[in-house]
Amino acid sequence: MEMRGVSEKTSSKHPAMLVCSAYDFYPKGIKVTWLRDGQEVTSDVTSTEELSNGDWYYQLHSHLEYTPRSGETIACKVEHGSLPKGKVVTWDPSMPEAERNKVIIGASALVLGLIITIAGVVYYKKKSTGFLFFSVFDKCGAGDQ
Structure with a gap:
């Protein structure tokens, strides 16, 4: 049934x-x-x-x-x-398991994409200006001692 x-x-x-x-x-x-x-x-x-x-x-x-x-x-x-x-x-009106799995996979792909994008931006900044924390201190004048 x-x-x-x-x-x-x-x-x-x-x-x-x-x-x-x-x-x-x-x-x-x-x-x-x-x-x-x-x-x-x-x-x-x-x-x-x-x-x-x-x-x-x-x-x-x-x-x-x-x-x-x-x-x-x-x-x-x-x-x-x-x-x-x-x-x-x-009757259980909740989302069917197949649909729920599609949502979970989509959300996981989105999170993974965001992580890869952030890692790419950090890597690019590090390569172009040196290590991020030191470049911030240099711009503030904290590195001039």
């Missing part, structure tokens, strides 16, 4: 859509329910029929169009004969 957010604009009524997908189940009968703060959601929900995978197993996709609210909990509940207690997956 998998839940994911779909970022494209879904309709003028709701800015977000979640998709709950159940894969590789047999037999065909399955029930997918959306929960908002523990309460069943029935409006703005669409589901596919059980789709055959061609290998005796089935899949189903349920879509929830919604307007996110701060602090709410959205979950998808799946009930099937192979799941005695059912299964609930709660």
Whole structure:
């Protein structure tokens, strides 16, 4: 079972859509329910029929169009004969791991670039005017004794 957010604009009524997908189940009968703060959601929900995978197993996709609210909990509940207690997956709106890794790599590259740039400037100044601290003292007159 998998839940994911779909970022494209879904309709003028709701800015977000979640998709709950159940894969590789047999037999065909399955029930997918959306929960908002523990309460069943029935409006703005669409589901596919059980789709055959061609290998005796089935899949189903349920879509929830919604307007996110701060602090709410959205979950998808799946009930099937192979799941005695059912299964609930709660939506985690934080950045997906792949996106988080891209941000970390980008930030690390930026920091490394800044370090290399600063080291280059220090090296250039040292080569062109002598050691930095002595050149500052010389300009202030502290080296004339």
